[in-house]
Amino acid sequence: MANVSPAVPDTHPPVKPRGWYRRNEIALTPWLFLLPGVLFFAVYVIVPIFQSFYISLWEWNGLGDLHETGEYVGLANYERLLGGDRKFEVSFWNNIRWLVLYLLAIPAGLFIALFLNQTVTGIRLYKSLFFFPFVLSQVVVGLVFSWFYLPREGLLNAILGVFGAGGLNILGDPDLATYGIIAAGLWPQTAYCMILYLTGLNAVDPEQVEAARLDGAKGWRMLWYVILPQLKPATFIAFVVTIIGALRSFDLISVMTNGGPFGSTRVLSFYMFEEALSEFGFRMGYGSAIAVVLFLLMLIFITYFLWSMWREEKAARR
Incomplete structure (x- = not known):
């Protein structure tokens, strides 16, 4: 009868099944890092929008509790906005001009x-000079x-006087004041x-630039077909930031004209402040109705650019 060797006992400990977090660690870890930012964004941006x-x-x-001192009026505030509020009409069309x-x-x-x-020689100096306006406060x-637009002592009228042109009171002219402020913001x-x-x-x-040069591309063709397509992310950010800046143009108006002349x-944004927080308002x-209109106007433009970029990226993948 053949000798049968005894079975060797398994000395390795049993493998414990991994927990749910271990199985999903790679997918969950980025969200854990994003969670604090998402919470702050929800509390300080999303919730106030719904409020x-x-x-x-x-x-x-x-003043006081909304439900005790306030009166529910439904859509009456929006009806008043769209029903012939001259101040709202002027503010809305000025925002379109800004945009x-x-x-x-x-x-x-x-x-x-x-x-x-x-x-080129001195390029760092040129960069500093062009970068300088970005670090200035909007109030400055x-x-x-x-001061530049002052009717008598301003530099603009001094320059116009050299060419024999008459003086301009830009901030005092209702037809020119808005364009003067927009120029300052630009x-x-x-x-x-x-x-x-x-x-x-x-x-x-x-490498793409060099390949385009070998194919004979230069000047505007190089810019349009080679450089600009690679600048789409920067262009998108520039559009979004510029649109937001145009729609929240409060500080320049407050400093330069305080909403005037007339x-x-x-x-x-300035009309919203006047109605809700100024001494003549407290409505x-x-x-808030004006703020909602401003938010929807901003949302329309930003959504359009997001949709355009998504459509272009989808077409590029095909």
């Missing part, structure tokens, strides 16, 4: 960035341009777009 929607349905002066003209900062910033991306920018906004494009130009693939330079419900 503004809710308060806009009430007539409330902001259209403020977008000039994007091509201006691009061309300045293309110039500063060259290797407003004061500088207010100064730092162009510098910001320039910085975005300078960062984007550093990431442009030099209310001609009001925008929605929190009406101010």
Whole structure:
């Protein structure tokens, strides 16, 4: 009879099944890092947006508890906005002017960035001079341009006088004041777009540029077909930031004209402040309705650019 060796006992400890977190660790870890930022964003951005929607349905002066001192009026605040409020109409169309003209900062910033991306003598000095407006406070920018536009002592009228042109009181003219403030806002906004494009130009693939040169591309063709497609992320950020800056143009107006002359330079953000928080207002419900309109206007533009970028990326993957 053959000898049968005894079975060797298994000395390895039993493998414990991994827990749910261990099985999903790779997928969950990024969300754990994002969680604090998401919570702050929800508490300080998302929740106030819904609060503004809710308060806009009430007539409330902001004092005391909303449900005790306020009166529920439904959509009456919106009916008043759209039913012939002249101040709202002026503010709305001024915001449209801001949106259209403020977008000039994007091509201006691009061309300045293309110039500063060259290797020429003194380029660091030029970069510093163009970057300087970006670090200035909007209040300082407003004061500088207010002095620049002074009807008698201002530098603008001194320059016009050299060419024999008459003096202009830009901030005192209801037809020109809004455009004067927009010009003041374009100064730092162009510098910001320039910085975005300078960062984007550093990431442009030099091999694609060299291949395009070998194919005979240069000048505008090089810019349009080779450089700009690689600058789409910078362009998107520039559009979003410029649109937001145009729609929240409160500080420059407050410093330069305080909404005047005759209310001609009001925008929605300034009108919202006047209605909700100024000494002549304290109509929190009406101010919240203006804020909701401003938010929806901003949302429409940003959603359009997001959808456009998503459509282009989807078409590029095919």
